[in-house]
Amino acid sequence: MEIKPTESELEILQILWQKGSCTVRDVHEELALNKDAGYTTTLKLMQIMAEKGLVERDTTNRTHVYKAAVSQDDAQKHYLDKMINNVFNGSAANLVMQALGNHKSSKAEIEAIKQYLDQLNNPSK
Amino acid sequence: MEIKPTESELEILQILWQKGSCTVRDVHEELALNKDAGYTTTLKLMQIMAEKGLVERDTTNRTHVYKAAVSQDDAQKHYLDKMINNVFNGSAANLVMQALGNHKSSKAEIEAIKQYLDQLNNPSK
DNA sequence: TTTGATTTACGAAATTATTCGTAGACTAAG
DNA sequence: CTTAGTCTACGAATAATTTCGTAAATCAAA
Incomplete structure (x- = not known):
């Protein structure tokens, strides 16, 4: 598979690699330590990453749980x-x-x- | 100085590091081996790089000569x-x-x- | 049940990066 | 001098990335 995350996507992958499975909020709070962007920005990015196949998500519960799909x-x-x-x-x-x-x-x-x-x-x- | 070339800019720096001083055409022909874009595209990129301070150029002659400004x-x-x-x-x-x-x-x-x-x-x- | 908070979806604005067309200046060959 | 080729400048179209506002659904507490 082609690995081509953008800068922002890489920041998110980094967090997922480190913490394992995460909700959008988990990731967002971690990101918020270093940069400042809205919650929906993080959400959107992670949705795009799911489309691209960079992450997998479990949507059985209302609060989706994401994990990295590239090692x-x-x-x-x-x-x-x-x-x-x-x-x-x-x-x-x-x-x-x-x-x-x-x-x-x-x-x-x-x-x-x-x-x-x-x-x-x-x-x- | 802050080093933040984009992908395309990095490709150009690479060539300048390797070949030393170059004209736009020199760089363009080298680039053309691997990708395909117009001459003016390369020119524009190098002009932008000059503005940003990523390269220096000697404009004494009609055909400008560029070299990398970041080591x-x-x-x-x-x-x-x-x-x-x-x-x-x-x-x-x-x-x-x-x-x-x-x-x-x-x-x-x-x-x-x-x-x-x-x-x-x-x-x- | 109502209110307030949280979540996803989604469209679209804003920003950044890349590509290209065209114009005007210069050069070299005929 | 004229023509064909090459160069820079520059504006603007296109594409890619990032950001955010809003709506609708769900949930939890009062």
Whole structure:
């Protein structure tokens, strides 16, 4: 499936990924922490997302319950790919080093990455 | 400076980063390889980008010469940041591993990354 | 039952982004 | 000089995205 949420839609997906199933109000209150828009704006966006298949909704009760229909993992792959091609000249390694350089990663995180790299190098077991 | 190119603008920046200084025609022909839009469309976009300060242009000759006014490096930082927050729950390590997993990196690239990590761990010299 | 709050649906305004047509200036070739 | 081609400027059409107002249904409390 083609993943092409707009900016606003991505903000909503983010919340759904984090919180799981949500009502429009749940999402709206979370959004309201950072930006300011009306309730019906959020509602409309989520309705559109349902049409597009970006979210699923359970309409058995009056208050509909939404959840993401695209996995965060797929979205990650998609955006990474796009970004590597768009701004990193196609080099994943380039992106990785930029990412590590600018975000203070904990020692534990760095260790995890190194182990991961070893495993990539040596996929025997 | 705030970096906020649109999709189309990013495509153009990409070309400018790669080729350095370009005329509108240079950019347009490159764009034409992948999409199909009129020459004046590209022209207009680049004019808008000049207004916004995304590109600089030399207008001494009839045929103007454009170059990127935002560095690729800054754009990389900007988009990485955005992406880490938007789809990777704020974890750079998470992004790094996803990136390494999906893009076949050469052994040399992986080595380079490991060295980079060691250096991060041990910033003594 | 009545009132007030909450919900969905929906149309449409407002904003932002993209595309293109046309006009006028310049250039190079004949 | 004339013609054909290329360039910029610019306005405006089109398309995509975001925002919101209003109406109708449902619900819960008094």
